[in-house]
Amino acid sequence: MADDGPPKRSASEKAAFKRELTEVVPHLRAFARGLCGRPDMADDLVQEALLKAWAAQDRFEPGTSMRAWTFVILRNAYLTDMRRNRFRGEYDEGVAERILTAPAGQEEPIHLSDMHRALLTLPPERREALLLVGAGGFSYEEAAQICGCAVGTIKSRVGRARAALNSMLAEGNIPQRSIEDDTAHRAILEELDDVAAGKGVAAKG
Amino acid sequence: MTSSKKSSERIPGNETDSPDMQPPDWANGLKQLYDSVVEEPLPDAFKDLLDKLDDTGASSGSARADHGDNAP
Numbered sequence: 011m012a013d014d015g016p017p018k019r020s021a022s023e024k025a026a027f028k029r030e031l032t033e034v035v036p037h038l039r040a041f042a043r044g045l046c047g048r049p050d051m052a053d054d055l056v057q058e059a060l061l062k063a064w065a066a067q068d069r070f071e072p073g074t075s076m077r078a079w080t081f082v083i084l085r086n087a088y089l090t091d092m093r094r095n096r097f098r099g100e101y102d103e104g105v106a107e108r109i110l111t112a113p114a115g116q117e118e119p120i121h122l123s124d125m126h127r128a129l130l131t132l133p134p135e136r137r138e139a140l141l142l143v144g145a146g147g148f149s150y151e152e153a154a155q156i157c158g159c160a161v162g163t164i165k166s167r168v169g170r171a172r173a174a175l176n177s178m179l180a181e182g183n184i185p186q187r188s189i190e191d192d193t194a195h196r197a198i199l200e201e202l203d204d205v206a207a208g209k210g211v212a213a214k215g
Numbered sequence: 216m217t218s219s220k221k222s223s224e225r226i227p228g229n230e231t232d233s234p235d236m237q238p239p240d241w242a243n244g245l246k247q248l249y250d251s252v253v254e255e256p257l258p259d260a261f262k263d264l265l266d267k268l269d270d271t272g273a274s275s276g277s278a279r280a281d282h283g284d285n286a287p
Contacts (some may be wrong), residue, residue, distance in 0.1 A: 125241055
């Protein structure tokens with residue numbers, strides 16, 4: 011990856027790196043929470059990603075998006091841990107009963123917990139695509155770079171994720187615990203392998 | 216003279232690729248879910264970790280560079 015070895019960073023560049031890294035921590039936590047559900051595990055993941063980012067700081071190109079760069083690291087750490095079976099998409103009831111805006115003409119309001127649970131039932135690659143675009147505010151192009159796939163792939167994943175959430179939330183038809191079910195979990199892991207295989211590395215700008 | 220009505224016309228439920236197309240009810244919730252975490256006060260563990268970073272790794276150059284195998 012390094013051409014002639016990464017250039018050494020000056021003290022001020024290092025300070026700038028650290029400042030930017032510090033600034034994106036809340037975003038990393040939000041992304042991780044969306045990916046893996048349990049706040050404690052999500053935070054562990056962020057800590058892991060921060061250490062990796064720090065160790066790899068020579069590979070960060072100043073002036074590019076720190077958020078996008080660290081999301082790639084976080085995502086890769088997540089995929090690795092998923093394959094080691096550390097996360098099972100467990101849902102934390104602690105976030106539970108916050109009510110989101112009640113849709114007009116609908117009796118039942120959508121709860122943040124419903125949203126989160128529905129999100130966690132999505133296949134991981136669709137979940138992350140939707141998180142990046144729909145929550146993180148990345149463009150399709152940026153999301154494609156983070157996930158190391160084509161823009162069209164991201165669009166289609168986001169579209170499918172939205173359609174799935176739509177039907178789950180509109181119909182109140184959210185699977186309760188499907189991700190703890192072994193079959194579903196295995197299916198998710200298989201998809202993860204696909205996601206990770208050859209696609210785990212971010213496309214270079 | 217034809218009006219410029221066309222551009223502002225919206226067909227409900229029309230599927231499009233555009234990022235502007237947000238499903239109405241929950242799309243904002245997704246953002247709220249994310250923002251609610253962004254706005255949480257940072258746990259001390261992170262402050263401690265960030266404080267400690269300066270003492271580790273990269274300060275001595277490439278010593279730990281090969282550690283970042285998950286880095287892009």
